[in-house]
Amino acid sequence: MHARSASSASTTSTKVLMVSSFIPSFSRRSAAIPNKQGTKAIYTVNTQTPGSHANITEIRIIDLLTGTSNLFSDDPRDTEAKWLGKGDLVLWLKDVDFGATEFWIADAEDAGQSYVNLKTLSKRASVGSSYTQPANGYCAGRISAKASHLKLHRLHGQYDDIAIAVTCSATSNGSLYNPDTEGSTSEMQNAIWYTTLRKKAMSSSTAELKYITSPTRFVNALRGTGLESPLRSPFGHSTDFDISTSGIVFLAKDGPSCTTQPASFNVYYTPLKTFTEMSRPRPQIINIKGFEGRSSNPVFSPSGNSVAFLKRRELADSNDRKRVIVVDNIRDFRAHMAIDNMPTQQSEKDWHLSPYSVAWSDDGKELYVVAVETGIRRLFKIPANLSSIKTAPEPITSDSTTPADVRHLRMVFSAPMDLTPERSSVG
Helix, strand or coil: CHHHHHHHHHHHHHHHHHHHHCCCCEEEECCCEECCCCCEEEEEEEEEECCCCEEEEEEEEEECCCCCEEEEECCCCEEEEEECCCCCEEEEEEECHHHCEEEEEEEHHHCCCEEECCCCCCCCCCCCCEEECCCCCEEEEEECCCCEEEEEEECCCCCCCEEEEEEEEECCCCCECCHHHHCCCCCCEEEEEEEEEEEEECCCCCCCEEEEECCCCCEECCCCCCCCCCCCCCCCCHHHEEEECCEEEEEEEECCCCCCCCCEEEEEEEECCCCCCCCCCCCEECCECCECCCEEEEEECCCCCCEEEEEECCCCCCCCCEEEEEECCHHHCCCCCCECCCCHHHHCCCCCCCCCEEEECCCCCEEEEEEEECCEEEEEEEECCHHHCCCCCCECCCCCCCHHHHHHHHHCCCCCCCCCCCCCCCC
C-alpha cells in the first residue's frame, strides 16, 4: 500500500515537473495575400516563446491548390513581402546597417534554398551566420532610411515600369531623415516616397534583365505641402494611402494640433503618370458636400479611375457612423469642383452599420466592406455604383456565429482587417 502510494506520488511529482517546464509558443500570422493567378499566397508568421524570449519571424508561401506551406525567408531583417505582379516574383524590404532599407526581389518558385552571407548581416539584428532565403534573390535598390508600408502598382507603360512607394521619415524641409546617421530630432514627420522599378541588363556580358529602382532618387510626395502621411502612431496605418496609374491618394490631418477644435482628417489626391516626376503636382483635397467628419481608408479601383474611402458626416461627433464614398473619374478631379451629388447619401440611408474598411473587387465593379453587426465582424459586398443600391446590403458571411468566422477569407480576399492575435499558423 505504502509502496503504491510512493510510486503514485513519484509519478505525480514527475508529471508536475514536466508541466512546469513546458513553455508554450504563440504564433501570430499576417493576412495571406494571393498572387495574380490565385495559385499561391504569401504571409508572415511571428512565433514568440515567452520563457526564452525567442522571437522567430518567417515569410512563407502557401500553395493554395495543395495546401503546402514552404519557407521563403527566416531572416529577421526581412519584412513586407509583396507579389510583384509578374510571374511569381516577390519584392520585400530588408533592414540593413546604418538605418537603411534595401529592396530585394526573388522568385517564389525557388523558395527554401539556403545560402550564407556574412557580409550583409546587420550588426543590430540578432541573426546567425546562416539563414534561409531564395538563392536567386538580388538587391534591386536602396533607400537611406527606415522604410515601411510598401505599395506596388504596375504602370503598363512603354517600359512596363512598376510604381513603388514607401513611407519614411522626413525633416522639416522635406529631406530624407535617418536617426542612425543624423541623430534624434523632434521635427521629423512621416512622408510618402515614390519611384519606379524598371528592367535593366545587369551587365554587358549577359542579356538577363532584372528589375532595379529608377536611377532618379526617391521623391517625397509631400514635400512643401505641410501635410503628413501616414498619420502618426497610434493612428498611422498602411491603409492611410494607396497608389495606382492615376497617382497617389492619402489621408492627412488638417488644422493645428494645439487647439480645442477637433482636427479634420481628409483624403488628398496627387496626380502622377510615370512616378518619375521630380516636380510634384500639389495634392488636392477631396471635399464632399455635407460631410465634414473624419475620412479613412482611401483605396484606388483596379483601373485607377475611381477612389473609394470612408467618411463621417459630423466633425465633432466621434459616434457618427462612417459612410462609403466613391469618386469616379479621379484623373479629371480638381479640388475646386464640389461633389454635390454623392449617391452614398441615398443608398445608405437605411443602413445603420458603420464600416471600418473597404476594398475593390478585381474587376472594379463591386466593393467589399467589413462592418460589425451585433458584435460580429461581417463581410459585405455592394455595387461600386452606389446609386444602384436599393436595400440594405446583406452580409456574405451571414452564417457567422463568432467574430473569427471571416478570417478564412483572408486567403482569397486581402481587405484590411484589424484582427486579434492568432495562436496557430497556416501550414
